[in-house]
Amino acid sequence: MAGLSSLGAGSGVLTSALIDKLRAADVSSVLTPLKNKIALSNQKDTADKLLNSLMTTFQSSTSSLGGDTLYLNREVSGNTSAVHVTAEAGSAVQDFNITNVSMAKADVWNSTSLGTNSTAISNLGTGTFTITLGGKDYAVDYDSNSTLNSIKDSINNAASNVMTASVLQVGTSSYQLVMTAKDTNKAITFADSNTTAALPQKNLADTLGLTNIQPAKGATFKYNGIDIARDTNKITDLAVGVTIELNQNQAATDTAAISITQNSTSISSEISLFVNGYNSLVTNLNDMTKSSSATNKVGIFNGESFVKSISRNLENIALSVDDKGRSLVDYGISVDKHGVMSLDNNVFAQKFVTDPKGMETFFRGDGTTGGVFTKLNKKMTEYTGYHKLLSNFTDQLATSKKNLTDRYDLQKANLDNRYAILTKKFVAYDAIITKLNNSFASLKQTIAAQFSTTTG
Numbered sequence: 460m461a462g463l464s465s466l467g468a469g470s471g472v473l474t475s476a477l478i479d480k481l482r483a484a485d486v487s488s489v490l491t492p493l494k495n496k497i498a499l500s501n502q503k504d505t506a507d508k509l510l511n512s513l514m515t516t517f518q519s520s521t522s523s524l525g526g527d528t529l530y531l532n533r534e535v536s537g538n539t540s541a542v543h544v545t546a547e548a549g550s551a552v553q554d555f556n557i558t559n560v561s562m563a564k565a566d567v568w569n570s571t572s573l574g575t576n577s578t579a580i581s582n583l584g585t586g587t588f589t590i591t592l593g594g595k596d597y598a599v600d601y602d603s604n605s606t607l608n609s610i611k612d613s614i615n616n617a618a619s620n621v622m623t624a625s626v627l628q629v630g631t632s633s634y635q636l637v638m639t640a641k642d643t644n645k646a647i648t649f650a651d652s653n654t655t656a657a658l659p660q661k662n663l664a665d666t667l668g669l670t671n672i673q674p675a676k677g678a679t680f681k682y683n684g685i686d687i688a689r690d691t692n693k694i695t696d697l698a699v700g701v702t703i704e705l706n707q708n709q710a711a712t713d714t715a716a717i718s719i720t721q722n723s724t725s726i727s728s729e730i731s732l733f734v735n736g737y738n739s740l741v742t743n744l745n746d747m748t749k750s751s752s753a754t755n756k757v758g759i760f761n762g763e764s765f766v767k768s769i770s771r772n773l774e775n776i777a778l779s780v781d782d783k784g785r786s787l788v789d790y791g792i793s794v795d796k797h798g799v800m801s802l803d804n805n806v807f808a809q810k811f812v813t814d815p816k817g818m819e820t821f822f823r824g825d826g827t828t829g830g831v832f833t834k835l836n837k838k839m840t841e842y843t844g845y846h847k848l849l850s851n852f853t854d855q856l857a858t859s860k861k862n863l864t865d866r867y868d869l870q871k872a873n874l875d876n877r878y879a880i881l882t883k884k885f886v887a888y889d890a891i892i893t894k895l896n897n898s899f900a901s902l903k904q905t906i907a908a909q910f911s912t913t914t915g
Contacts, residue, residue: 482878489874493867499759500860506747506759507853510766513740514849518839520733525832529729530819532722542715543704550700554718558681560709563643563692566592566675569627570636571668576607576626584660586653590614590638592621593645601663607634610663614638622647636667644677644690678705721819723811727804733832734792734802737777741798744770765852769842774798776834785821787831 523529533546542557573580585602588610597618601610607626614624622640629635640647649669653662678689682697692705701719709715748767749758760766778794780786787793791806810818824830829837842848 478878478882481881482874485874485877489870490867493863493870497860497863497867500856500863502759503856504860507856509743510747511843511849511853513736513743514769514839514843517733517736517740518836518843520729520736521832521836521839523729524726524733525823525830525834525836527823529726530721530823532725533719534722534724535717535719537715537717539709539713539715541705541707541709541713542717543706544715544717544719545702545704546719547700550719551698552720553698554716555683555698556681557703557715557717558684558709558713559711560680560705560707560713560715561676561678562705562708563678563690564673564676565643566640566645566647566671567673568638568647568669569672570607571670572629572633572635573607574632574634576628576634579604579606580610580666582659582661583666584653584662586651586662588663589650589652590618590622591648591650592618592640593642595621597621599663603660605663607636611636621645638669640675642690643692644675646675680705680709721811721815723808723815726811727807730792730802730807734800737773737800741770741774741800745798763852765848770798772838773835776831776838779831779834781821781831782828783821790818790821 528548531548533548533550533552535544535546538544541560583601583603583605586600588599588601590597590599597614599610599613599617601613611624611626614622618624621642622638624636624638627635627637638647649664651662651664653660678692678694680687687694687697694703694705695701697703744766745758747758747760748763749756750761751757774794777787777800790810791803792800793803794800820830822830822832824833840847844850
């Protein structure tokens with residue numbers, strides 16, 4: 460013990476080693492049990508965090524399978540290179556055929572070939588070249604200094620929101636102006652104000668010699684045998700939530716047989732997550748609450764009835780049978796004697812194909828009666844969340860740990876104080892004994908001297 464290296468020098472009895480032994484005995488009987496309980500509390504904290512995480516993950520599946528969003532997801536089959544269909548969540552489950560696709564096209568014009576793109580166009584007068592598209596006019600001014608590039612730039616500056624102009628090099632010294640409408644089935648028309656230019660001057664329209672190389676047209680196709688015409692290749696108004704995109708013309712003998720169904724993939728994936736989440740949760744709950752005399756192992760929450768009840772409550776719901784005699788077993792989900800849940804994907808897939816609506820009703824209910832996952836999620840909601848059962852249990856663990864820590868700190872402070880006082884007493888007693896020893900030594904010397912004189 461610090462500062463007591465000379466303690467016991469006088470008595471040989473009241474030593475620092477003796478104080479250490481006395482303190483060690485008190486620590487063993489008073490502090491060590493509390494320290495062990497605090498260590499156990501720390502282990503419970505770790506287990507509690509794991510339990511909360513597993514419960515949250517499991518509830519994610521019960522919430523998804525017990526709600527309506529998952530069942531509103533749609534998948535589309537039958538898309539081809541000519542037709543691509545997408546369906547929004549909640550759109551009607553349906554089948555339809557699309558045939559005889561003729562795509563909508565944008566209006567495209569090109570000019571005659573000119574020998575230069577960057578020098579003034581020969582014999583060009585002064586005027587205004589007017590482009591009309593979608594009922595709106597776009598004016599492009601020109602003069603004798605205009606080049607093919609400057610005309611292109613002027614068109615883009617004036618009408619870039621509805622069309623695109625570019626200069627295409629078609630030969631070594633051969634350039635053409637190309638104008639393309641941005642929207643399909645909208646025709647471009649032109650007018651020129653310089654029609655009275657004196658020869659050899661020409662107006663821009665005559666100089667360019669524009670040719671309509673791709674006339675604007677709308678899309679046509681048959682929808683379940685009905686002739687349909689639209690201005691665009693992206694059709695969104697034939698069925699609510701359904702988008703049909705036409706990507707190429709379709710041969711007369713080709714058919715896009717489209718089927719919009721409930722998304723079995725997303726439901727199947729969520730079912731797999733549910734089974735995995737259930738097994739992880741139940742396995743860990745069993746480990747946390749087990750008591751085995753054979754292995755002499757006891758779970759961290761073996762004495763907690765609340766934790767023990769969780770797996771029992773969830774299993775009761777998961778294995779329940781509804782009023783129509785249906786259970787999860789009918790959908791390929793079963794629990795063995797060890798509490799391990801398994802999924803037969805073939806049984807699930809077959810049930811989904813034969814009766815998807817019945818499956819949805821059993822899983823999430825019909826709006827009046829809750830389904831198996833609705834009930835599971837309701838139970839999970841009782842456990843998880845702020846001020847719910849798990850939160851209260853966590854608070855209890857924290858309170859218990861704090862009480863243990865406070866008791867440990869108090870007992871340690873008491874021991875520290877007790878042995879500080881005892882050390883002072885030992886020092887004082889040792890000094891008295893040393894003084895007595897010294898007095899006794901003097902007395903012995905006096906007696907010895909007197910004895911020596913008398914006998915001499």
